[in-house]
Amino acid sequence: MRPTVAPFPSHRLRRLRKSEALRGLTRENTLTAEDLIWPIFIREGEGVVEPVPSMPGVSRLSVDRAVEAAREAQELGIPAICLFPYTDPSLKTETCEEAWNPDNISNRTIRAIKQAVPDIAVMTDIALDPYNANGHDGIVRDGVIVNDETVEALVRMALAQAEAGADILGPSDMMDGRIGAMRRALEAAGHCNVAILSYSAKYASAFYGPFRDAVGASGALTGDKKTYQMDPANSDEALRLIERDLMEGADMVMVKPGMPYLDICRRVKDEFAVPTYAYQVSGEYAMLQSAVANGWLDGEKVMMESLLAFKRAGCDGILTYFAPAVARNLKKG
Ligand code: PBG
Numbered sequence: 445m446r447p448t449v450a451p452f453p454s455h456r457l458r459r460l461r462k463s464e465a466l467r468g469l470t471r472e473n474t475l476t477a478e479d480l481i482w483p484i485f486i487r488e489g490e491g492v493v494e495p496v497p498s499m500p501g502v503s504r505l506s507v508d509r510a511v512e513a514a515r516e517a518q519e520l521g522i523p524a525i526c527l528f529p530y531t532d533p534s535l536k537t538e539t540c541e542e543a544w545n546p547d548n549i550s551n552r553t554i555r556a557i558k559q560a561v562p563d564i565a566v567m568t569d570i571a572l573d574p575y576n577a578n579g580h581d582g583i584v585r586d587g588v589i590v591n592d593e594t595v596e597a598l599v600r601m602a603l604a605q606a607e608a609g610a611d612i613l614g615p616s617d618m619m620d621g622r623i624g625a626m627r628r629a630l631e632a633a634g635h636c637n638v639a640i641l642s643y644s645a646k647y648a649s650a651f652y653g654p655f656r657d658a659v660g661a662s663g664a665l666t667g668d669k670k671t672y673q674m675d676p677a678n679s680d681e682a683l684r685l686i687e688r689d690l691m692e693g694a695d696m697v698m699v700k701p702g703m704p705y706l707d708i709c710r711r712v713k714d715e716f717a718v719p720t721y722a723y724q725v726s727g728e729y730a731m732l733q734s735a736v737a738n739g740w741l742d743g744e745k746v747m748m749e750s751l752l753a754f755k756r757a758g759c760d761g762i763l764t765y766f767a768p769a770v771a772r773n774l775k776k777g
Contacts, residue, residue, distance in 0.1 A: 447522075473755040475748065477521035477774055481567060481721070482767035486510050486553050487530040490567045498654035499726055500733045502765050504530050510553050513768075514561040520771035524565035526614065526763060527553055529574045530660050543575040544600035551608040558609035564642065567641065568605045570598050570626075571617040579656075579665030581672065583616040589671055604624045606635040616643040618672040627693030640692035641721060645682035645708055648673035649699045651727030658726065663671045682708045683715055689770045690718060698763075701725040703750060704759040713758030722754050723763040744773060 449455050470583045485496065485504040487673050492506035505513060529549045535542045542548050554566050571581040572594065578584040590595045593594070595618065602613050610628035615622050623642055630638050648670045656662040659767060686697050697716075699708045700723040713720045732750065736743035754762045766771070 445467045447665070470686045473752060474775040475752045475770070475774070477771040479751075479755065479759075479761045480522045480767040481524040481526050481530060481761055481763040482513075482517055482522050483526040483723075483763050483765060484510060484513050485528050485530055486549055488532065488549060496654065496658040498657050498730055499765065500730075500737060501769070502658070502729070504658065504717050507549070507553050507556050511556050511560045514557045514564045515567075516768060517771075518561050518564050520768060521773065522564075522767055522771050524567050524612065526559070526567040526569065526612075528569050528655075528659055529553075531574045533561055533660065534662075536575055536664065537654065538577050540572045540575040540583065540597055543572050543597060544604045546604050546607065548575075548604075554605060554608040554610050565611040566609065567612040568610045569612050570601050570605070570613055570615040570622075572597060572601075573661050573665075574659050577664060579663075580660045581669065582619055584666075587667075591619050594619050595625050598622050599625050599629045603629055603633055603635075606630055606633070610638065611752065612641050614637045614641050614643060614698075616646060616655055616700075618643070618646050618669075618674075621692070623689045623694050624692035639695040640693065641698060642689040643700055643723075644686045644689040644694065644697045645705075645712070646653055646673050646698070646700045647705065649676065649701050649704075649725070649727070651704070653727055654730045655726035676704075678707060683711060686712050686716060686718075690716065693720065696721060696760075698723060699759075701728060702754060702762065702764075703728050706753060709754065709757040709759050716769060719760045720758060721761045721763065722757070722759045724750065724754070724766070726765070729765045748773065 460466050484680055485503040489506040490508055493509055494504040496502045514525050527550050559568050573579055573581045581590050582589040598617055605613060696719040698721045699705050702722040702724040709722050732746050734740040
């Protein structure tokens with residue numbers, strides 16, 4: 445259905461834009477702190493706040509600082525925090541066992557946050573890249589990322605995270621069959637209320653560069669991720685992936701990256717009407733922050749506008765490194 449526009453001057457569309465009161469009354473979308481998931485990077489140590497050079501304003505935090513971040517998130521009304529580990533290179537192997545170590549940095553952080561700030565939802569990342577000597581999301585054999593064996597490893601990882609108290613699991617690996625396998629394993633282990641937010645439509649994107657620096661995966665990665673992540677040229681394929689993950693038991697779905705893929709967000713929301721999220725990734729953040737640092741863009745304004753765009757595109761929420769800054773900005777009004 446198309447909105448009706450009578451011929452000028454019966455309709456002057458500027459009438460509804462003439463004051464903040466009328467603009468507010470007719471506004472179609474809003475951004476609130478509740479729409480945000482805050483991704484943070486964690487590492488070993490105590491009292492550590494180690495800046496990530498390619499992501500101005502973002503630091504790797506030790507467990508105690510991550511707990512503080514969770515507390516800050518709660519005070520700001522941010523409902524969820526998402527953990528990404530920076531792993532010491534000495535813990536990376538070809539078989540990736542550190543990924544399902546109940547005492548790895550992620551699982552220790554989950555427990556610490558759930559103990560200190562129980563009301564915040566803790567989301568995790570499920571993929572082998574932080575623990576893989578090859579830097580890939582899956583196990584590599586003779587240069588091939590092997591699917592089914594990787595799924596078994598991912599299921600172990602999922603169970604360890606659920607055991608540690610994670611509320612939302614975020615499989616970002618793009619292997620086939622992993623959602624169903626995780627869902628069955630979670631049910632069997634009594635974790636029937638752990639949600640899965642699947643990175644269903646994740647593209648093989650050049651916008652992940654700064655993230656790979658942050659988790660220390662850039663050096664390790666051999667080749668690219670094109671045999672498992674999506675071709676940026678594709679759109680219909682995203683719908684097939686979303687449908688497949690929903691059928692296998694995903695509760696929420698994600699499109700990633702965000703800003704260059706808002707068309708996909710809109711198609712997904714229109715087609716499936718399920719909880720839909722987008723990830724405004726590290727490269728998008730770095731791109732905006734570098735222009736802001738040069739004085740070429742107004743930081744506050746582009747941050748708010750870029751995130752409102754996700755709401756307009758149909759997203760229910762956004763993973764963004766701007767989360768605390770946005771929430772502070774919303775609070776001050
Ligand atoms: C890895 C993973 C990546 C991101 C989230 N999980 C990088 C990749 O796939 O190489 C990217 C997030 C960002 O760029 O902010 N499983």
